[in-house]
Amino acid sequence: MESTRRSTYLGIALMATTWSIYAIISTLAKHTYQYTPPIVAFFFQNFVALLIITPFLMKQGLGAFKPKLPHVLFWRCVGGTASFYCFFHCLGRLPLTNCTVLSCTAPLFTPLILLALWKRKSPWQVWLSLLLGFSGILIIFPPQTQSFNGHTLIGLLGGLGTAMVMFLIRALANEFYLRVMFYYLLTASLASFPFALSYFGSVPASIWPIFASIGALFSLAQVSYTLSLRKACPSLSAPFSYIFILMAVLIDALLYQRIPTIQNCIGISLVVIGGGVILQKLAKKDTEEEMCTERDSNP
Numbered sequence: 660m661e662s663t664r665r666s667t668y669l670g671i672a673l674m675a676t677t678w679s680i681y682a683i684i685s686t687l688a689k690h691t692y693q694y695t696p697p698i699v700a701f702f703f704q705n706f707v708a709l710l711i712i713t714p715f716l717m718k719q720g721l722g723a724f725k726p727k728l729p730h731v732l733f734w735r736c737v738g739g740t741a742s743f744y745c746f747f748h749c750l751g752r753l754p755l756t757n758c759t760v761l762s763c764t765a766p767l768f769t770p771l772i773l774l775a776l777w778k779r780k781s782p783w784q785v786w787l788s789l790l791l792g793f794s795g796i797l798i799i800f801p802p803q804t805q806s807f808n809g810h811t812l813i814g815l816l817g818g819l820g821t822a823m824v825m826f827l828i829r830a831l832a833n834e835f836y837l838r839v840m841f842y843y844l845l846t847a848s849l850a851s852f853p854f855a856l857s858y859f860g861s862v863p864a865s866i867w868p869i870f871a872s873i874g875a876l877f878s879l880a881q882v883s884y885t886l887s888l889r890k891a892c893p894s895l896s897a898p899f900s901y902i903f904i905l906m907a908v909l910i911d912a913l914l915y916q917r918i919p920t921i922q923n924c925i926g927i928s929l930v931v932i933g934g935g936v937i938l939q940k941l942a943k944k945d946t947e948e949e950m951c952t953e954r955d956s957n958p
Contacts, residue, residue, distance in 0.1 A: 697748055741816075742819075745816050758814060844881070
């Protein structure tokens with residue numbers, strides 16, 4: 660029991676660290692958009708991280724490259740690549756805070772995923788909180804206004820992808836985490852390379868160190884993120900992803916002089932409260948199911 664609690668605390672700390680790093684990465688990437696399209700920063704984020712982690716995986720021998728669950732790993736790579744590019748796409752077209760709010764809608768999609776893939780029903784409080792959270796999105800991005808557009812929908816798709824990836828990483832708990840990272844980074848690098856290649860010649864010399872920093876930070880964040888989901892159930896650690904929003908608000912205010920409006924503050928609060936309640940309720944249900952399982956397994 661004590662080791663489980665310690666593991667949970669570590670998973671939560673790693674999740675908070677992960678999203679703090681992502682906020683820094685997002686700020687650096689957004690700066691590069693003045694000179695190159697988002698796809699270039701996206702490529703170097705993954706390619707530099709791939710160069711960093713590959714030697715550590717190679718030290719484990721060729722057997723370390725063989726996945727135990729190739730089909731699950733495949734969807735983790737595809738989902739991770741798609742969801743992260745959705746975020747990078749929005750980052751070049753929306754304020755940082757708005758991008759992070761859309762990215763952090765992942766918990767709102769959790770009950771939908773549980774119902775669609777595992778036929779698992781959620782308490783009525785969860786569905787009410789889901790409506791509350793998406794109401795917050797509509798307050799921030801009112802329909803029939805310029806703020807609600809295709810970029811907003813792409814951001815929401817990124818949130819859905821992030822939610823899927825959280826469950827897929829949990830399903831890959833028995834896979835060596837560096838192997839999971841390697842194939843994800845390889846997939847993202849190969850997918851973005853053809854589109855980024857033509858812009859390499861126009862990258863200013865001052866931007867190359869930023870690309871290298873983004874990749875190095877991303878490798879650290881990926882290790883932290885993967886371990887966090889292994890140490891703690893996603894429904895327990897995921898609420899700490901909202902640190903991403905807090906840091907984005909601070910960065911927007913300090914670097915871009917963008918102070919959130921009262922309307923946006925209300926919307927953000929609804930998203931956070933809705934997602935937080937969903938995860939709390941699902942965490943409670945997970946705990947009850949685990950207790951029943953332990954009771955039934957004991958003679």
